[in-house]
Amino acid sequence: MYRALAGRRAGEEREILLAIAEAEGRHEQHWIDLLGQHRGRPARASLRTRLLGWLAQHLGSVFVLALMQRAEQRSPYEDDEHATDQMAADEHIHAEVVRGLAVRGRQSMSGTFRAAVFGANDGLVSNLALVLGIGATGVSTPVVLAAGLAGLLAGALSMGAGEFVSVRSQRELLLASDPNPDTPSYLPQLDVDANELALVYRARGMSPDEAAAHADEVLAGLRELEVGEAQQHEELGTAWGAALSSFAFFSSGAIIPVLPYLLGATGMTAVVLSAALVGVALLLTGSVVGLLSGASPLKRALRQLAIGWGAAAATYLLGLLFGTHVS
Structure with missing residues (x-):
């Protein structure tokens, strides 16, 4: 299912999903090695798993990621004497990875x-x-x-x-919390000695020393004034x-x-x-x-x-x- 989801993604999300699929492949190999010649034929996936796989292939939506998150959280490896501690830890980490991927979809539709x-x-x-x-x-x-x-x-x-x-x-x-894009145009008129620009960075949470150093670099032309440093807000959608x-x-x-x-x-x-x-x-x-x-x-x-x-x-x-x- 992770591979199916990766097939509908690109870039970083695809790489993350394929990495999880590779880890699940290592878990699979653990059981194959442990069972050896007694492993028998591969069992047919449950109806729920097949349905989830179909959704992953055809939808690839936040719903599938949410279901995958729950599946990882229900892993029985901690209580299985034949599973390794690393496998149990992997499943918990996988749940957090999937949670992070699902957050993006939840925010975009929130x-x-x-x-x-x-x-x-x-x-x-x-x-x-x-x-x-x-x-x-x-x-x-x-x-x-x-x-x-x-x-x-x-x-x-x-x-x-x-x-x-x-x-x-x-x-x-x-919008009222976003920095004014016209502010950089006033930098040449600032009193370099007073350096009131440092107050901007102190208001944003920097210590006095950090703010002063940051402001000096801006006034010296070593870096630009970051007018886009406003906190990233949850996607609200349009009114x-x-x-x-x-x-x-x-x-x-x-x-x-x-x-x-x-x-x-x-x-x-x-x-x-x-x-x-x-x-x-x-x-x-x-x-x-x-x-x-x-x-x-x-x-x-x-x-x-x-x-x-x-x-x-x-x-x-x-x-x-x-x-x-x-x-």
């Missing part, structure tokens, strides 16, 4: 993906709670449907606007990208609880269908988050389901209570 996942999840949970809460009061199906559609539009617009403002504000804050993806994914999530009512279901049938459809969607979003974070997809999926159904159940019970008082 902004828009975060808005998409949270948008879909918020749409699922909030509109399910709204539909079930309104329906529990005893109002007619058309009223429940109207409330669900209104919640979809209001929530999607709110999420889109909120993400736009959030990402735009973050980018503006980071419009985050807003549009948040709007779209909130809408795609919020429409699911409404589907049974759109298709003509009523009463408890609509409630059960709505909760079931949202439950499946919550399991999917939770598992995707688990994969990308390198955590257990099942645990993340069940956590999403418990939170979503818990919020909807609480609202449904409140709706029943409110409906009783109204009647």
Whole structure:
């Protein structure tokens, strides 16, 4: 699988993946040498491994790297009396190498993906709670449907606007921290004896002596003023990208609880269908988050389901209570 991933990479990433594959080859040779003539025919890979290999060959995405990270972390070599200590150590190091490679993919998709996942999840949970809460009061199906559609539009617009403002504000804050590109043009007018340029480097974290030496080199023309020394920030994505993806994914999530009512279901049938459809969607979003974070997809999926159904159940019970008082 590492070789398959390397086939879709270039440069340093390809070299890293091939180096890990070579190390795994040494582990393979260890078992071949140990078994000798009793090694038998190579076993067929499990369905999970074959699926992962197919994904590596055809996608080569961060999802595959996240799965590989988990596979390395589950290595049984530490408890295997026939495995060497070096092999066990290799597997732990491999997990960290893969984690580092996966970080690049996670960062590049973090902004828009975060808005998409949270948008879909918020749409699922909030509109399910709204539909079930309104329906529990005893109002007619058309009223429940109207409330669900209104919640979809209001929530999607709110999420889109909120993400736009959030990402735009973050980018503006980071931009304000970047050095001014016009600053080098003022260097010839500086008082060489006062050397206030050293204050710039002290503000960036250098000691007084280091800052003074650095500034002297800049003023002497031995090096250029580094106007691009600003801290590398996590990729946020564009404000419009985050807003549009948040709007779209909130809408795609919020429409699911409404589907049974759109298709003509009523009463408890609509409630059960709505909760079931949202439950499946919550399991999917939770598992995707688990994969990308390198955590257990099942645990993340069940956590999403418990939170979503818990919020909807609480609202449904409140709706029943409110409906009783109204009647």
